[in-house]
């Protein structure tokens with residue numbers, strides 16, 4: 001079964017699937033950060049929660065903690081496709097651009113699992129033209145295109161919201177957020193402009209990116225702004 005991003009999905013981001021019961025009240029899905037977990041395939045096989053899983057195995061070169069080779073990283077993600085409960089996977093846009101994840105994407109289609117193509121900028125916010133190019137490319141290569149940048153100013157956050165609005169208005173499935181303290185509010189506001197995925201840790205001490213609100217807080221903010 002595939003996770004459908006027609007409406008907004010709030011994902012509880014975690015390296016520990018036993019947190020799922022605590023996430024149920026506020027989340028629509030669990031983002032399982034396989035790269036941050038000890039034995040991720042074992043944990044997935046043992047999962048018997050209610051929330052669908054978006055599986056991410058983030059490369060070190062994209063801000064994650066997978067410390068093996070890239071082929072192994074994608075192969076582990078491909079194994080996850082076969083496990084019940086996994087309804088979406090996150091694949092780095094760079095892997096899709098280099099064709100190294102073509103097999104994985106085809107396998108996801110065969111398994112009826114959605115693909116999120118993601119790109120991150122941990123240093124800053126590129127200009128709008130560059131962000132439009134990156135996000136449009138991500139949308140072309142997957143079911144959802146995701147872009148997370150690092151905001152330092154209000155102008156940065158406005159630019160992220162502007163491109164979100166533009167692509168969503170064109171019918172593209174996008175997920176956006178500005179990382180960092182200056183970007184926090186975009187996590188609540190981007191869904192108003194059409195962003196389809198939000199990420200928040202159940203436990204604020206276990207954030208998976210800078211500037212995240214905890215799950216209960218983000219869920220409340222999004223509900224208030226709807």
Ligand SMILES: O=C1C[C@@](O)(C(=O)O)C[C@@H](O)[C@@H]1O
Nearest residue numbers: 013056148177179199208209
């Ligand atoms: O790519 C993303 C988005 C994210 O980096 C964020 O900023 O919320 C959090 C990550 O867990 C997730 O994989």
